[in-house]
Amino acid sequence: MIEPSLHAARGPVGAALLDLATGRWTLLDPIAATLLDLPAAGAERDAAIEDATARWAATGAAPDRVxxxxxxxxxxxxxxxxxxPVHQSPPAPTPIVLFAPAARPSLRDRAAAGIGLAAALLLLRAVPIRHVVTVARLSARLPGRPAGVREAEAVLAAVRTAGAWWPGRxxxxxxxxxxxxxxxxxxxxxxxxxxxxxxxxxAHAWVxxxxxxxxQDDHDRPWPYLPVLTISDSNA
Known part of the structure; x- marks a missing residue:
């Protein structure tokens, strides 16, 4: 059996890890983030920790504390x-962040949004996150093409309309x-x-x-989130 994987990404202020076995997040500060590059426990890692300690001490940090x-x-x-294994995402360029979707959904978008929302609510309440990710990856293999921005905004607007009828959150x-x-x-x-x-x-999830x-919400200017796990046709 394949163990649910760990996904990680590093940024200028630390590293974030998502454990698909539990759905839990772990956030590491810049010093602890260097551990992602260290070998497993043993003399080699002890030496790497000493090397990292010396580097941080050179910046003024207290060696014993580091x-x-x-x-x-x-x-x-x-x-x-x-x-x-830890699957590390490569650095991602800063995206362009759009806010309230302006596109109007078609009837096809509304029908698909109703089905998509029902499926998402069922999956997230009934099965572990690792299985949800598997379903998302499988859906990315369906025939199709990348959505344009207006097309994607129309689908998102349709999902939000459908979500307004849902009594829960x-x-x-x-x-x-x-x-x-x-x-x-x-x-x-x-x-x-x-x-x-x-x-x-x-933590956050977006498309x-x-x-x-x-x-996105207007207060997310500039974009503060580090992408850790991305599901698309290129990595499905």
């Missing part, structure tokens, strides 16, 4: 990894997954992205197309 923080964080990371995870699934049903593809921010700490992040 060494202690790295040693404790390394032990925590070992327990988290449990021998599993439709948060970013449900909404973005529903948009990803609905777009696939209409023969178009958007990228479903799971990521995190560091200040304040929090992208053509280098644009769609339908």
């Amino acid at each position: 060494r202690g923080d790295l040693t404790r964080a390394a032990a925590d990371l070992d327990r988290l990894r449990a021998g599993r 439709v948060a970013c995870l449900e909404e973005s997954l529903a948009c990803h699934l609905a777009a696939a049903l209409t023969g178009r593809r958007v990228r479903w992205v799971l990521g995190a921010r560091f200040a304040p700490r929090g 992208e197309t053509g280098g644009h992040v769609l339908g």
Whole structure:
């Protein structure tokens, strides 16, 4: 059996890890983030920790504190990894962030949005996140083409209209997954992205197309999130 994977991404203020076995996030500060590049426990890693300690001490950090923080964080990371590989996302360019979608959905968009939202709500409430990701990857393999920005905004607007009829909460995870699934049903593809921010700490889910992040809140200027796991036709 394949173990649910760990996904990580590094940014200028640290690293974020998503454990698909549990759906939990771990955020590392810049010092602890260097552990992602270190070998497993042993003499080689001890030497790497000493090297990292010396580098940080050269910037004015207290060596004993850096060494202690790295040693404790390394032990925590070992327990988290449990021998599993960590899939690190390459650095991503800063996206163009769009806010309230302006496009008007067609009847086809509305029908697909209803199905996509129902599927997203069922999946996220009934199965672990690793299985949700599997379904999202499978949907990215459906025949289709990348959605244009206006097309993707129309699907997102249709999902939000459908979500207004749902008596429960439709948060970013449900909404973005529903948009990803609905777009696939209409023969178009958007990228479903799971990521995190560091200040304040929090996780987020969104959809992208053509280098644009769609339908975000106005207070997310500039874009604060680090993409950790991206589902699209290129990595399905």
